[in-house]
Amino acid sequence: MSEYKEALYKLIGERIKSLRESLNLSQLELSKKLDLSRSSISNIELGRHQIPLHTLYEISRECDVDIVEFLPHYDEVVSFATSDVVDYTKFLDSSKLEDSQKEKLKDYLKNI
Numbered sequence: 001m002s003e004y005k006e007a008l009y010k011l012i013g014e015r016i017k018s019l020r021e022s023l024n025l026s027q028l029e030l031s032k033k034l035d036l037s038r039s040s041i042s043n044i045e046l047g048r049h050q051i052p053l054h055t056l057y058e059i060s061r062e063c064d065v066d067i068v069e070f071l072p073h074y075d076e077v078v079s080f081a082t083s084d085v086v087d088y089t090k091f092l093d094s095s096k097l098e099d100s101q102k103e104k105l106k107d108y109l110k111n112i
Contacts, residue, residue, distance in 0.1 A: 007081035010047030011072040012056070014105070015095070017045040019063050019070075022101050033062045069096060 020030055020041075027041040034041075034055065043049035060067040072080075097105070 003081040004077060005050075006047065008072070008077045009050055011077060011080055012051060012070050013045040013047040015070045015072075016051075016059060018095075018097060018101055018105055019065060020045075021104070022098070023063060025063075030059070030062065034058050 020027070027045070028038045031038045031041045036055070040049060044051045044055075056070060057067055060070065095102070
């Protein structure tokens with residue numbers, strides 16, 4: 001179960017980061033809007049910090065998106081949690097990101 005929880009927060013964090021970057025917001029700028037530290041934003045985006053629901057709502061409000069944009073489907077989380085080598089392509093293709101955003105994420109993930 002801990003792998004599932006870890007995967008869930010990593011996926012949510014990746015979606016937050018992707019959206020933030022697409023809006024050309026730095027972590028510092030977003031943190032100021034939310035009255036959080038920049039390191040808190042970083043930890044949320046990395047999936048190290050379990051984002052409180054109210055904070056997720058605040059991020060969705062600040063970024064002008066529906067909160068469901070951040071929430072992966074159950075199957076995505078299970079797949080992510082149980083995969084030894086994560087294939088991000090399926091995840092990215094199922095997201096509502098623009099093609100340019102998907103390509104940036106794919107390039108970034110290849111370099112990790």
